[in-house]
Amino acid sequence: MNQMIIKKCVGKDVFERMNYLLQLSNLALRQPGKDAASSLYSHLLVNVSQKAVQRMEPEVKRSICKRCHTLMIPGINSQIRIRKKRLRWKCNKCSNSKLFKTDPSHKLWIDNKEAIVETLRY
Amino acid sequence: MTLTSSDFSATSKDSGKVYLFNLLKENLPRRTQSELNTLTDSTFVFTTNARKKGKVVRTKKQFLTRKERKKLNILKLPKQDWKYDELCEMRELWKQYMRNNLNLYPKIPTWEDPNWTNFNITLAKSEFIGAELTVIRSKNVNQVGMRGTVVLETKATFQIVTPKNELKILVKKPSVFTFTLDDMKFTIFGKYAIIRPSERSIKKIKTLLLPDL
Numbered sequence: 001m002n003q004m005i006i007k008k009c010v011g012k013d014v015f016e017r018m019n020y021l022l023q024l025s026n027l028a029l030r031q032p033g034k035d036a037a038s039s040l041y042s043h044l045l046v047n048v049s050q051k052a053v054q055r056m057e058p059e060v061k062r063s064i065c066k067r068c069h070t071l072m073i074p075g076i077n078s079q080i081r082i083r084k085k086r087l088r089w090k091c092n093k094c095s096n097s098k099l100f101k102t103d104p105s106h107k108l109w110i111d112n113k114e115a116i117v118e119t120l121r122y
Numbered sequence: 123m124t125l126t127s128s129d130f131s132a133t134s135k136d137s138g139k140v141y142l143f144n145l146l147k148e149n150l151p152r153r154t155q156s157e158l159n160t161l162t163d164s165t166f167v168f169t170t171n172a173r174k175k176g177k178v179v180r181t182k183k184q185f186l187t188r189k190e191r192k193k194l195n196i197l198k199l200p201k202q203d204w205k206y207d208e209l210c211e212m213r214e215l216w217k218q219y220m221r222n223n224l225n226l227y228p229k230i231p232t233w234e235d236p237n238w239t240n241f242n243i244t245l246a247k248s249e250f251i252g253a254e255l256t257v258i259r260s261k262n263v264n265q266v267g268m269r270g271t272v273v274l275e276t277k278a279t280f281q282i283v284t285p286k287n288e289l290k291i292l293v294k295k296p297s298v299f300t301f302t303l304d305d306m307k308f309t310i311f312g313k314y315a316i317i318r319p320s321e322r323s324i325k326k327i328k329t330l331l332l333p334d335l
Contacts, residue, residue, distance in 0.1 A: 013248065016219065016222060017248065020216075020219040021249065024212065024251060036195055036199055036200060039196040040274060047320035048319075048323055067185065067186060068194060093194060
């Protein structure tokens with residue numbers, strides 16, 4: 001290893017925990033009869049990120065139901081349709097739906113080149 | 123008593139009262155006529171002076187209450203249909219996560235290290251779902267020696283699945299737990315772990331606590 005002083009990453013343990021919880025929730029959903037456990041883990045994930053003020057990536061955030069906090073995986077747990085030129089995610093648990101734009105020119109901030117200033121490896 | 127302002131706008135205040143009394147005398151039934159004299163001192167509030175009810179705009183609520191969570195079966199875990207062997211993937215994942223989180227390799231920290239307190243704090247803030255817990259000591263004698271993987275953690279309890287495929291709920295306060303990671307052994311004093319799992323990652327943790335012997 002180089003003898004550089006490594007900067008300490010802020011909130012690394014929280015990110016580690018959130019990542020682990022997402023994996024757990026994904027794992028529990030694939031096994032039969034554990035959807036309650038899965039939604040409890042993802043509920044904890046949302047709560048942890050809210051308490052510690054460490055944000056999720058938009059794609060991860062969008063895959064969690066806004067109402068009942070279950071992880072939505074299309075085909076297993078949720079439905080994705082295009083209705084009225086808009087993308088609709090429907091949660092099968094609480095039947096709440098989210099709408100997204102389908103406009104190809106619409107871009108998230110994180111996809112821009114200016115958004116990434118520096119990448120650090122820990 | 124409702125009167126519109128158009129009936130009343132031209133006249134002054136006193137003449138308005140007289141008008142109102144006359145109107146009441148004409149219209150009220152006879153048995154209530156005697157009560158009219160008691161009304162002389164009272165002030166009248168007309169509908170125009172009264173506040174208009176604003177339209178209550180209801181926003182669509184996005185969160186679920188505890189009752190609704192219970193209805194959808196996502197508040198509590200089911201008691202049956204647990205298999206210890208199915209959870210082995212979860213245990214492997216947890217070991218990976220802990221090794222990453224504690225920065226164990228290439229060097230395992232000892233108590234002489236300068237960042238020993240840091241190590242302890244990250245340990246206390248980490249996740250316990252997926253760990254293999256055993257109860258060493260407890261005031262509840264039946265629970266001593268119980269072993270299983272943690273499936274859920276709440277403020278006061280650990281919920282574990284034993285090798286006999288049962289879901290057991292262990293109370294944190296009167297008991298002491300251990301878990302092993304590779305060749306290290308950790309103990310948790312349940313008395314000091316009574317925090318909501320979501321709040322644990324931001325809570326300040328005291329470095330020195332008296333163990334309950």
